[in-house]
Amino acid sequence: MSVSPLMAVLNGERRDPPPVWIMRQAGRYLPEYRRTRAEAGGFLNMVYRPETAAEITLQPIRRFAMDGAILFSDILIVAHALGQDLTFVEGEGPRLAPVLAMGEVDTLVPHLAHFDPIYATVARVRAALGPETTLIGFAGAPWTVATYMVAGEGSREEARVLAYTDPVAFGRLIDAIVDTTIEYLCGQIAAGAQAVKIFDSWAGALAADEFVRWCVEPTARIVGALKARHPAVPVIGFPRGAGEKIVAYAAATGVDGLAIDDAIDPDWAHAHLPPALPVQGNLDNLALLAGGDALEAGVVRIRRAFAGRPHIFNLGHGVLPQTPVAHMEQLIAAVRRPL
Numbered sequence: 001m002s003v004s005p006l007m008a009v010l011n012g013e014r015r016d017p018p019p020v021w022i023m024r025q026a027g028r029y030l031p032e033y034r035r036t037r038a039e040a041g042g043f044l045n046m047v048y049r050p051e052t053a054a055e056i057t058l059q060p061i062r063r064f065a066m067d068g069a070i071l072f073s074d075i076l077i078v079a080h081a082l083g084q085d086l087t088f089v090e091g092e093g094p095r096l097a098p099v100l101a102m103g104e105v106d107t108l109v110p111h112l113a114h115f116d117p118i119y120a121t122v123a124r125v126r127a128a129l130g131p132e133t134t135l136i137g138f139a140g141a142p143w144t145v146a147t148y149m150v151a152g153e154g155s156r157e158e159a160r161v162l163a164y165t166d167p168v169a170f171g172r173l174i175d176a177i178v179d180t181t182i183e184y185l186c187g188q189i190a191a192g193a194q195a196v197k198i199f200d201s202w203a204g205a206l207a208a209d210e211f212v213r214w215c216v217e218p219t220a221r222i223v224g225a226l227k228a229r230h231p232a233v234p235v236i237g238f239p240r241g242a243g244e245k246i247v248a249y250a251a252a253t254g255v256d257g258l259a260i261d262d263a264i265d266p267d268w269a270h271a272h273l274p275p276a277l278p279v280q281g282n283l284d285n286l287a288l289l290a291g292g293d294a295l296e297a298g299v300v301r302i303r304r305a306f307a308g309r310p311h312i313f314n315l316g317h318g319v320l321p322q323t324p325v326a327h328m329e330q331l332i333a334a335v336r337r338p339l
Contacts, residue, residue, distance in 0.1 A: 010257050012276055012278065014309065020066060020312070021068030024318030025070065026072050027319055030063070036055060050120035050121040053071075054125045073138070077184070084100065085097045095152055099152040106172065127192075136194070137188030139185050140181075141203070142178050142219070146173050146174060146177060149173065150162055156202050160205060160206070197237075200239045211242065216253055220252055222235075227254065236257040243264065246273070257310075260282045266302050267305045278312065281302070283314070288327055295327060295331060
């Protein structure tokens with residue numbers, strides 16, 4: 001059986017041109033997504049309806065023939081399963097309630113059946129994809145999920161202060177997220193995900209020692225558990241904003257692939273990361289928004305920087321909602337043409 005281009009790269013092969021998928025490739029820049037969202041009547045209605053979430057996951061595959069399809073869901077599904085109410089405020093993002101006090105950490109009980117609609121989505125998508133397209137599952141990293149659980153929204157400071165003032169209780173929160181995330185990702189794999197990604201969106205907020213304690217070590221525990229139960233499934237780590245700390249992250253977590261953000265110089269990354277480590281990234285999403293020569297130049301620079309290693313082309317962050325569809329078409333064409 002032939003291996004899909006994206007899986008080949010995650011297994012250590014170099015491909016020219018590189019496989020490509022894009023963070024938030026299923027989103028508001030697509031007219032078909034906007035129609036689906038209007039019909040669904042809300043973000044969580046889409047996430048928890050397998051037929052709707054599967055349709056959204058497949059939309060960019062039909063339009064652009066991406067090499068990877070990423071599950072349409074959200075990084076806070078684990079927090080929702082742990083008992084917090086999850087809502088989305090238009091134009092402002094997710095909200096969790098009640099805000100978690102450290103004395104309440106021990107009351108968290110995972111409701112694993114909460115994940116069943118997500119697994120149903122994964123199964124639907126896998127059945128609809130051809131063998132050339134890799135299905136990627138995902139979860140939020142423990143540190144990032146904890147920041148939302150403590151603050152109720154995307155504020156890092158409150159979680160950082162609690163981690164300093166009561167590291168034992170904060171550690172119990174991280175443990176609960178780690179254990180639940182392991183089950184969640186294993187469930188996605190059992191349903192048909194061929195690779196998984198761990199999004200640590202707020203990794204860059206942590207000081208060096210705290211980065212090891214709350215980002216690297218919990219991620220390493222998740223990766224180790226996944227490898228024990230599903231050794232053939234690659235894990236991609238994305239410590240956004242970590243800067244030069246990505247070198248230690250790659251070495252200590254055991255991830256099979258490292259996604260890097262657009263603030264990292266690709267030539268520096270290639271020089272400092274292990275030569276066989278697959279790298280994913282890292283075009284600025286504003287270059288995609290701008291299109292034209294800026295987009296073309298960015299694609300060429302990144303491809304040249306990573307030409308000597310396994311590389312998956314992607315953005316350094318997600319597609320912006322105002323991005324023209326024609327610019328995504330330009331991006332895909334630029335990645336797939338010979339240098």
